Amino acid sequence: MSQCVCQALPLREDLPRKIVLAGNPNVGKSIFFTTWSGVYADISNFPGTTVEITQGKLDNDLLLDTPGVYGISSFNDEERVTRDVVVEADVVVNVVDATHLERDLFLTLQIVDMGLPMIVALNFCDEADAQGIKIDIQQLSQQLGVPVIPTSAVNSRGLNQVRQALDQARPGRSCPQLQAALQTLSPRIAHPPAALLILEGDEEIAERYGVGQENQREAIYLARRRRVDELVAHVVRRPERSRRLRDLVGRLCLNPWTGTPILLGVLLFCYQLVGVWIAGDVVGLTEEAIMQGHYEPWVRGVIGQWVVLESAFGQILVGEFGVLTMTATYLLGLLLPLVVGFYVALSLLEDSGYLPRLATLVDRLMTTIGLNGRAVIPIILGFGCVQLGTITTRILGSKRERTIATAILNFVIPCSAQIGVIVAMLAVVGLPLTAAYVLVIFSVLAILGTALNRMLPGQSSGLLIDLPPMRLPRPSNVLRKTAMRTFFFMKEAYLWFIAGSLGVSLLQVSGGLTAWQNALAPLTEGWLHLPKEAATAFVMGMVRRDFGAAGLTELSLAPWQVVSALVVITLFVPCIASLMILFKERGFREAMTIWAGAWVLAFSVGGIVSRLLS
Amino acid sequence: MSLSELQPGQSATIGKINADDLRIQLLRFGIASGTRVTCHTRLPLGPVVVRFQGQEIAVGHTLARQIEINA
Numbered sequence: 214m215s216q217c218v219c220q221a222l223p224l225r226e227d228l229p230r231k232i233v234l235a236g237n238p239n240v241g242k243s244i245f246f247t248t249w250s251g252v253y254a255d256i257s258n259f260p261g262t263t264v265e266i267t268q269g270k271l272d273n274d275l276l277l278d279t280p281g282v283y284g285i286s287s288f289n290d291e292e293r294v295t296r297d298v299v300v301e302a303d304v305v306v307n308v309v310d311a312t313h314l315e316r317d318l319f320l321t322l323q324i325v326d327m328g329l330p331m332i333v334a335l336n337f338c339d340e341a342d343a344q345g346i347k348i349d350i351q352q353l354s355q356q357l358g359v360p361v362i363p364t365s366a367v368n369s370r371g372l373n374q375v376r377q378a379l380d381q382a383r384p385g386r387s388c389p390q391l392q393a394a395l396q397t398l399s400p401r402i403a404h405p406p407a408a409l410l411i412l413e414g415d416e417e418i419a420e421r422y423g424v425g426q427e428n429q430r431e432a433i434y435l436a437r438r439r440r441v442d443e444l445v446a447h448v449v450r451r452p453e454r455s456r457r458l459r460d461l462v463g464r465l466c467l468n469p470w471t472g473t474p475i476l477l478g479v480l481l482f483c484y485q486l487v488g489v490w491i492a493g494d495v496v497g498l499t500e501e502a503i504m505q506g507h508y509e510p511w512v513r514g515v516i517g518q519w520v521v522l523e524s525a526f527g528q529i530l531v532g533e534f535g536v537l538t539m540t541a542t543y544l545l546g547l548l549l550p551l552v553v554g555f556y557v558a559l560s561l562l563e564d565s566g567y568l569p570r571l572a573t574l575v576d577r578l579m580t581t582i583g584l585n586g587r588a589v590i591p592i593i594l595g596f597g598c599v600q601l602g603t604i605t606t607r608i609l610g611s612k613r614e615r616t617i618a619t620a621i622l623n624f625v626i627p628c629s630a631q632i633g634v635i636v637a638m639l640a641v642v643g644l645p646l647t648a649a650y651v652l653v654i655f656s657v658l659a660i661l662g663t664a665l666n667r668m669l670p671g672q673s674s675g676l677l678i679d680l681p682p683m684r685l686p687r688p689s690n691v692l693r694k695t696a697m698r699t700f701f702f703m704k705e706a707y708l709w710f711i712a713g714s715l716g717v718s719l720l721q722v723s724g725g726l727t728a729w730q731n732a733l734a735p736l737t738e739g740w741l742h743l744p745k746e747a748a749t750a751f752v753m754g755m756v757r758r759d760f761g762a763a764g765l766t767e768l769s770l771a772p773w774q775v776v777s778a779l780v781v782i783t784l785f786v787p788c789i790a791s792l793m794i795l796f797k798e799r800g801f802r803e804a805m806t807i808w809a810g811a812w813v814l815a816f817s818v819g820g821i822v823s824r825l826l827s
Numbered sequence: 828m829s830l831s832e833l834q835p836g837q838s839a840t841i842g843k844i845n846a847d848d849l850r851i852q853l854l855r856f857g858i859a860s861g862t863r864v865t866c867h868t869r870l871p872l873g874p875v876v877v878r879f880q881g882q883e884i885a886v887g888h889t890l891a892r893q894i895e896i897n898a
Contacts, residue, residue, distance in 0.1 A: 284855040288848070315857045315880045431847075434854045441857070451881060463883070467868045467876060573885040577873035585887055586874070676874055676887030677852060 230274040232379065235299055235324065236308035237317050238281030239681050241336045243267075244366035245308060246278040247693075249376060266298055271376075277302075283679075284320055285327075286415055286430075289610060293417070299324065300406045300418075304382045305331040306375065311341035311348055311363075314449055316679075318441045325357060325385035326437070327406035332360045332382045334375045339365040345452040353448045358386030367687065388436060394429070459683045466570040466683075476571065483558045487597060491554035492633040500546030509538050525722045534718045534756070540711050543757065544703070548598075548710075551629055552702055555597035556695040563694075564686035569678050576676045582662025583669070585610070585676040588618045595626040599758075599791045601702065602626065603798055610674035617665045617673075619799055623787045623807050624814060625658045627758065634762035635779055642772040646826075650776050653822055654783060657814070710790045717756050717789075726752065740820045742827060743778055744768055750778075751785060758788045773826035781819035786811040828898070830875055831891035833866040840864075842895035849890055856884055864896075 234242045250269025267278040279298050280291040287293045299305060305324050309317035324331055333354075341348060354361040360378050364371030395408050402408040402422050410418045414428035465471040513522065513531045520527045531538045562568050568590060576586030588609055595602025602622045606615045627635060639647045666673075720726045733748040741747070750764030762782050770778060786808050787795065795804040833839055841862045844850040857880060858864065867876040867883055874885045886894070 283852075286851075288852065313882060316855075316882060319855050319857070430851065431854075434851060435859065438854050438857070438859055445880075464868060467870070469870060569885070573874050573876060574870070576885070576887055577870060580887070580889075586885075675849075675890035676885060677849070677890060678885045679856065680876065680883040680885055 230303040231277060231298075231301060232271060232274050232304045232306060233277045233279060233298055233302035234306050234308060235279050235285075235295065235320065236281060237283055237310065237313070237320060238679070240281065240308045240310045240317065241366040242278060242281065242308045245306065245334065245372060245375070246276065248366075248369065248372050250276050266294060274303075282320070283316070285323055285410070286413060287417060290607065296410065296415075296418075299329070300327075300404075300410065302329055304379060305329050306334060306379070306382075307331055308334045308336050308366075311335050311337045312344060312346060312682075314348070315441065315445050318444060319437060321357065322437050322440055323409075325359070326387045326391055326433075327409050328384045328387065329406055330382040330384055332362065332375065332378050333357065334366075334371070335361055335363045336366050336371075338363040338371070339368060347450040349448040353444070356386070356444055356447065359383060367690070388440060391433065391436070398424075398427075463566070463570060463680065463683045466567060467573055469574065472570075472574045476574065479562070479567070479571075483593075486558055487551065487554040487629050488632055488636070491550050492629055495550045495554070496547055499550050500542060504542040504546035509542060512537050512541075528722050529715065529718045532718065532721070534714050534721060536711055536715060536718070540714045543714075544707055544710060549699070549703065552598065552601075553695060553699050555594070555601065555629070556698045556702075557691060558597075559594065560691040560694045560698075561686050564684065564690060566681045566683045569680050572676065572678055573680070580673075581666075582621070582659065583617050583666030583673050584614055584662070585673060587676065587678065588614060591618050591622065592626065595622040595628070596632070597629050599623060599626060599628050599787050600794045603791065603794050606798070611671070613669050613671045614673050616669060616799070616803065617662065619795070619803075620665055620807055621658060621662055623791065623795060624661060624784060624811055625654060627654075627783045628788075631758040631762050631783070634766065635783065638762070638766060638775055638779060642775050646772055646776050649822075649826070650779055653776075653780050653818065657784065657818060661814075710793075712793070714756065714789070736816060740816065741777060741781065742823050743770070743774055747778060750782065754782055754785050754788075756789050758782070758785075773823070776826060777819050777823035780822050781815045784811065784815035784818055786815075828896055829892045830864075830877070830886065830894040830896050831888055833864075833869065833875060833877075833896060835866050835869055838863060838865045839896040839898055842897050845893045845895070846890070849893060853894075857882065858884070 234245055236242045246267060246269065249271045266280075269276045269278075277298055279295040282292050282295045285292065285296045285299055287296065307321050307324055309321060321333060335348065335350065335353075338348075350361050350363060360381050360383075362371055362375050362378055364375060366372060391409075394412060395405060398408045398412065399405070401424055402411060407418050407422060411422065411424060412427050412429055413433055414426060414430040416426055419426050466475055509531075516522070516527065516531045516537065520530060522528075522531065528535065530536060533539065562571075572586035572589050574586070575589050579586055579588055588606075590608060591602040591605040593602075594605050599622050603619055606618045606622070609615050609618055639650060717726070720729070730748050730752055733751060734745045737743050737748045737751070738745050746768055747765065750762070750768075753764045754762070762779070765775075765778050765782065768778075786792070792804065792808060795807060799807075828839075830839075830841075841858055841860050841864060843860060844853060853859065858877075862879055864877040864879040867878045869875050872888055874887050875891045876883055876885045
């Protein structure tokens with residue numbers, strides 16, 4: 214339950230050399246990693262969606278992929294993780310975007326100043342060509358003092374040349390004044406990369422070496438920036454602006470008048486893809502026809518030959534909440550297709566360059582609830598699956614923002630599985646009551662966010678985000694990314710879910726479930742004015758959110774009761790799998806506060822709504 | 828005048844940046860005092876999108892107010 218969300222993996226120690234890929238976000242590092250090591254890494258057009266180090270093997274060396282950063286210091290978790298890996302590197306492969314050298318060479322020169330052996334992969338050379346950008350590669354290589362190799366990673370060009378050049382990696386030409394300053398530190402700090410970071414005022418590294426803090430960061434950064442600008446002036450020739458269409462699309466996404474309809478269109482597309490097509494048609498096939506229709510009877514038959522089905526053990530294995538029945542059906546029949554669909558939608562949005570523009574568009578709105586525009590990413594993900602959203606809060610700048618976003622996700626946002634059932638039930642009650650439901654949920658979101666923003670100490674960080682050019686997503690990249698993310702998500706989710714449903718199974722077998730249902734009944738009838746059986750739905754809702762909502766469809770409810778029941782089930786506690794993720798990400802105390810708080814919030818708001826409507 | 832007041836289409840030179848972390852982060856993107864930027868889009872009370880050297884960066888309102896500019 215540590216507070217730091219980026220835990221460095223234990224690195225393999227048995228391989229002789231550590232080769233580290235480093236670069237700005239979206240420069241294509243991950244393609245190098247994937248091609249060289251055969252392990253999939255994440256590639257996206259949105260800064261900050263990967264926050265972990267990926268490791269693989271390259272011949273006899275250890276290959277490490279780092280999150281994209283604009284420089285090496287400790288502004289956020291991504292940078293801290295990258296810093297620790299780069300400082301210990303034997304060879305750095307610095308991937309730079311040929312169309313953005315003004316930005317990318319800053320990191321390059323920082324690595325040069327560290328004195329680490331390196332090579333530069335000049336990526337997106339084809340795109341630079343297309344934009345008419347001319348780069349004098351020989352001159353660049355001479356000035357930097359390290360090999361520079363042109364590549365186009367998405368077209369697999371130049372990857373082998375970079376690999377073959379690994380042995381020619383060498384320390385680059387650093388700035389003489391800086392090296393003189395580093396000399397004065399060298400008696401105390403033998404490791405030059407660490408010495409540089411200490412000189413740049415990195416407190417954590419200074420502490421590690423037991424030396425006092427230096428702070429020449431600004432002077433060093435300014436000098437480095439000047440050197441970058443001079444370098445670029447020497448080696449890059451850029452034509453006057455082109456790319457009018459891309460620019461126009463980007464502009465339309467940002468303008469509130471055109472951006473809002475575009476956003477609505479994008480949301481509608483995602484809803485059609487995930488909410489209607491996947492959650493309806495595909496899940497209908499996988500969950501009902503395949504898993505419940507064929508798989509469950511088959512597994513019951515097999516297990517029935519060895520175990521008495523009515524026995525406690527039989528119930529745990531293949532009963533209503535059985536590990537081999539409900540858990541398997543849920544994971545493979547429901548969760549898997551939804552997660553795939555969601556990641557396809559997300560990958561399309563990411564690769565197109567739309568997400569940073571969306572973050573910019575909604576920034577103003579998000580600041581009222583103590584978040585900045587970046588937080589729109591985990592919130593949107595949360596509509597697919599609250600777990601995904603909760604994990605993605607890692608990209609936010611401060612602990613305060615992560616707390617607010619996590620609370621909103623787990624209190625208010627219904628997941629796609631639940632939205633399907635909710636939409637179906639609202640269709641019956643008519644437009645005014647549907648509007649009432651939407652209004653209540655949005656009000657709760659606004660009030661909760663505003664209250665948290667007022668209550669929590671500190672200040673949220675402002676928006677500062679790079680807007681990459683709009684691009685047409687490449688299908689191969691979208692599929693590769695979806696496959697990899699789905700795999701890691703399922704790997705993380707399945708054990709927790711098995712554990713959760715095992716717990717409910719034990720409750721049911723021991724009779725605890727019925728007792729619990731009865732205990733809840735007074736609240737249901739007395740306070741919410743709902744039939745006693747609704748309590749069952751709430752109990753089920755703890756296991757799976759859509760289960761809870763689906764439990765309501767079987768009751769005969771008046772239209773106003775439908776609305777108050779749906780309000781309660783929407784605001785109710787997150788499902789077991791989400792709760793487990795919540796524990797992992799936010800620690801025991803915060804997770805339990807949210808879980809217990811959801812009971813209070815759901816029943817309070819539900820009671821008020823039922824009084825207002827009846 | 829601060830960056831938050833720059834109108835779309837207008838250009839300006841960055842002056843003093845009144846926040847340490849922000850100054851450092853902008854330096855890494857390539858913006859320092861003296862950099863010439865053009866306002867690409869400005870959202871009402873929201874972020875300013877500036878363009879410079881072929882890059883676009885969105886700067887939130889609170890941060891943009893800490894960046895002084897000269898015409």
